[in-house]
Amino acid sequence: MNIGEAAEATGVTAKMIRHYEQIGLIRAAGRTGSGYRVYGPKDLSTLSFIRRARDLGFSIAQIRDLLALWQDRARASGDVKRIASEHVAEMKEKMRLLQEMVHTLEHLSAHCHGDDRPDCPILEQLATGMAEEKCC
């Protein structure tokens, strides 16, 4: 199986498959006599695994650990769960920061006419740094 077919089958672009090989996330694929990379069912499983983990937002480093655990039949599920929990915590923290920013901006926007006049609390806040509470 060619890299293009493997890419289509797994949803990982050919570019990324080569990249993952280069950084050692996956083993170097076999080669035909002319140098084309060759992929078998096992490789496809690995690539699909990676794609699903990426879809869940795991970093390459985390996926490296998850792959090792996946291939370790004596793994402890606690190790997997811990990686997932840390990732969830990171995502929740990101959400919290986003929520804060959204809240502040929506508050400022609510007090902005949004018409042709130049007065704008959003710019005022950015310029003077007056605390949100003081804006009202």
Place this chain on the structure above:
Amino acid sequence: MNIGEAAEATGVTAKMIRHYEQIGLIRAAGRTGSGYRVYGPKDLSTLSFIRRARDLGFSIAQIRDLLALWQDRARASGDVKRIASEHVAEMKEKMRLLQEMVHTLEHLSAHCHGDDRPDCPILEQLATGMAEEKCC
């Protein structure tokens, strides 16, 4: 005022001040005879503006627009509000995606023993790609 003092006063690192100058976000600072950058009150205001905008998650491109509007006394507040609204929409979309991932992962984690046994629904999901609903 030196770049280091300006950095401390505004919360923008010296490194980033130079970077912002290089990409044309701010005007090139004046120089002393020996080549040191010199900053005045106006420059400090601009840098503080930028830092507050970054704190609210605006991209450099958006800040470029906001700076232009800020310095345009004939601006329409609607233009500012539109930039802010687009940014809020982007952040909310990111939150939505994060929430989806968190939801899926928490669901899988809830069914993972998290002990020394190797069975793990998280790995199973990643390996087989079975839909979340089918997992129960």
Place this chain on the structure above:
DNA sequence: CTTGACCTTGACATGATGGGAAGGTGCACG
């Protein structure tokens, strides 16, 4: 044999920031 689709490697870009090296400057203290 030609054509077109695919493969190869390699270099470069993103966006915002950090790190570090190599060398010049300013200032305070002895």
Place this chain on the structure above:
DNA sequence: CGTGCACCTTCCCATCATGTCAAGGTCAAG
């Protein structure tokens, strides 16, 4: 006056995951 230290300068490289582009080799069908 000299020395040391903290700061400044420029330039290059790294992050993270992905994309784009270019130049050249390969394969299969017509």
